Amino acid sequence: MQEELIKRAVELMEDGTVNRVLGWQKGQFVYDITPAVFTSADELKENFVYNDFCGDNLSKYLKDETEKEGKVLVFLKPCDTYSFNQLLTEYKIHRENVYAIGIECYGKADVELLRRKGIDGILDVKNENGTLKIATIYGDEEVPMMEAMAERCVNCKSKKHVAYDELIGEDGEVLDSNRFDMVEKLEQMSAQERFDFWQGELSRCIRCNACRNVCPACTCEKCVFDNPDSGLYNKAAADSFEEKMFHIIRAYHVAGRCTDCGECSRVCPEHIPLHLLNRKFIKDYNELYGSFMAGAEVGQVSPMVDFTMDNDAEPSIVQKGGAE
Amino acid sequence: MSVKENTEFQPTIVAFCCNWCSYSGADLAGTNRLSYPTNVKIIRVPCSCRINPMFVLRAFQRGADGVILCGCHPGDCHYMEGNYHTRRRMTLLFSMLNYLGIESARTRVEWVSAAEGQRFVDVMDDFTAKITELGPNRRLEDLRCKKN
Numbered sequence: 001m002q003e004e005l006i007k008r009a010v011e012l013m014e015d016g017t018v019n020r021v022l023g024w025q026k027g028q029f030v031y032d033i034t035p036a037v038f039t040s041a042d043e044l045k046e047n048f049v050y051n052d053f054c055g056d057n058l059s060k061y062l063k064d065e066t067e068k069e070g071k072v073l074v075f076l077k078p079c080d081t082y083s084f085n086q087l088l089t090e091y092k093i094h095r096e097n098v099y100a101i102g103i104e105c106y107g108k109a110d111v112e113l114l115r116r117k118g119i120d121g122i123l124d125v126k127n128e129n130g131t132l133k134i135a136t137i138y139g140d141e142e143v144p145m146m147e148a149m150a151e152r153c154v155n156c157k158s159k160k161h162v163a164y165d166e167l168i169g170e171d172g173e174v175l176d177s178n179r180f181d182m183v184e185k186l187e188q189m190s191a192q193e194r195f196d197f198w199q200g201e202l203s204r205c206i207r208c209n210a211c212r213n214v215c216p217a218c219t220c221e222k223c224v225f226d227n228p229d230s231g232l233y234n235k236a237a238a239d240s241f242e243e244k245m246f247h248i249i250r251a252y253h254v255a256g257r258c259t260d261c262g263e264c265s266r267v268c269p270e271h272i273p274l275h276l277l278n279r280k281f282i283k284d285y286n287e288l289y290g291s292f293m294a295g296a297e298v299g300q301v302s303p304m305v306d307f308t309m310d311n312d313a314e315p316s317i318v319q320k321g322g323a324e
Numbered sequence: 325m326s327v328k329e330n331t332e333f334q335p336t337i338v339a340f341c342c343n344w345c346s347y348s349g350a351d352l353a354g355t356n357r358l359s360y361p362t363n364v365k366i367i368r369v370p371c372s373c374r375i376n377p378m379f380v381l382r383a384f385q386r387g388a389d390g391v392i393l394c395g396c397h398p399g400d401c402h403y404m405e406g407n408y409h410t411r412r413r414m415t416l417l418f419s420m421l422n423y424l425g426i427e428s429a430r431t432r433v434e435w436v437s438a439a440e441g442q443r444f445v446d447v448m449d450d451f452t453a454k455i456t457e458l459g460p461n462r463r464l465e466d467l468r469c470k471k472n
């Protein structure tokens with residue numbers, strides 16, 4: 001697939017359709033891929049990579065890239081196309097400056113899952129028909145791809161591309177995944193158990209802000225978390241209030257715009273399951289206000305900014321109260 | 325003579341009241357000499373939808389044990405649709421707080437009109453009783469904001 005993508009990118013650059021390519025660049029190791037802009041065929045041939053670790057959602061980078069001169073080519077996996085549409089909905093990217101190629105995706109690997117299996121010193125990983133052949137400094141290992149797949153890919157919401165100019169590979173279907181199972185499990189716990197669960201997770205946060213920075217829905221020029229006067233401008237949380245506040249505000253701010261791309265959980269160095277916060281909002285408004293998928297179409301109105309005047313049709317949990 | 329110390333838990337309740345209905349409702353309760361619990365600290369806002377989720381969190385941080393939002397009844401908003409927005413926003417915010425383990429009874433939205441002095445008193449009585457029962461807010465408190 002990698003060769004195919006490079007070939008097509010070079011073609012499009014040569015015929016003048018685009019003047020640069022937004023893609024994935026080799027890192028020091030096979031699993032540390034970085035997003036990058038390529039401006040020549042040579043660069044592409046040398047550094048462009050597309051493998052099982054190319055989880056990065058490139059759509060966020062289009063915000064800056066489409067401000068520039070000329071068209072940019074971007075590769076979008078199915079879930080990335082939702083973010084792409086959502087950014088278009090919010091007028092964050094200039095559609096005329098993008099040439100989007102949708103590429104098929106069967107799920108990406110999470111190197112952390114390999115490490116948890118005790119696989120260290122990874123030199124190379126090759127996917128052969130669903131089995132990862134891993135070369136390490138201690139010898140070779142084999143792991144079925146399913147066991148190394150990132151949580152967000154196991155619970156993939158859609159293999160369907162909702163936006164593209166051209167497709168390489170197959171288009172899939174919107175999936176009926178189990179992504180809300182864990183949210184439901186938490187909902188069934190007692191308030192104390194939930195509190196303990198989140199205390200355990202959120203107190204690890206070091207406030208690196210990576211989850212905010214990577215998020216394609218977090219595109220404000222000025223962020224409240226960067227404002228020294230906001231009272232939110234601090235490094236690692238000092239107490240249990242601050243721990244929660246950052247996460248409530250982050251998740252709340254993207255509610256209705258979050259496409260559940262899973263980037264926040266992927267980049268968190270502390271492996272905090274941030275998707276469980278986002279999915280709670282998604283699950284809530286799906287249940288209360290009718291099903292809504294951010295980014296499914298351009299121009300949708302999110303339930304967070306919408307309302308109805310019908311008091312019966314607006315089921316409200318706010319007045320119930322009731323001790324738990 | 326011995327002074328009996330009052331050791332009973334006295335909650336701090338923050339009530340955000342919209343200027344046009346609920347604040348006037350509270351005012352009416354006052355002019356009618358109806359008393360409501362002194363635990364309730366009213367903060368006047370132009371409209372219930374002025375309340376940013378941050379306000380609610382901040383109130384808890386600074387020591388509130390319960391936060392209640394009061395606004396005009398649906399359809400009566402001075403700005404036509406402010407309280408419809410409040411309804412959605414707070415539904416989702418409170419649900420999230422509950423999800424994080426902050427008891428849902430600590431947060432509430434009530435509609436109180438300018439003519440409902442008695443209702444204002446009833447709502448506050450009820451809410452204060454519920455919070456007293458729940459006890460102090462320990463899960464969203466900032467110890468640095470405590471006085472002693």
Ligand code: SF4
Binds near residue numbers: 258261278
């Ligand atoms: S909050 Fe997380 S899952 Fe949602 S759009 Fe942002 S990075 Fe993606």
Ligand code: SF4
Binds near residue numbers: 208267269
């Ligand atoms: S990426 Fe993780 S550690 Fe960093 S701010 Fe977000 S939750 Fe905290």
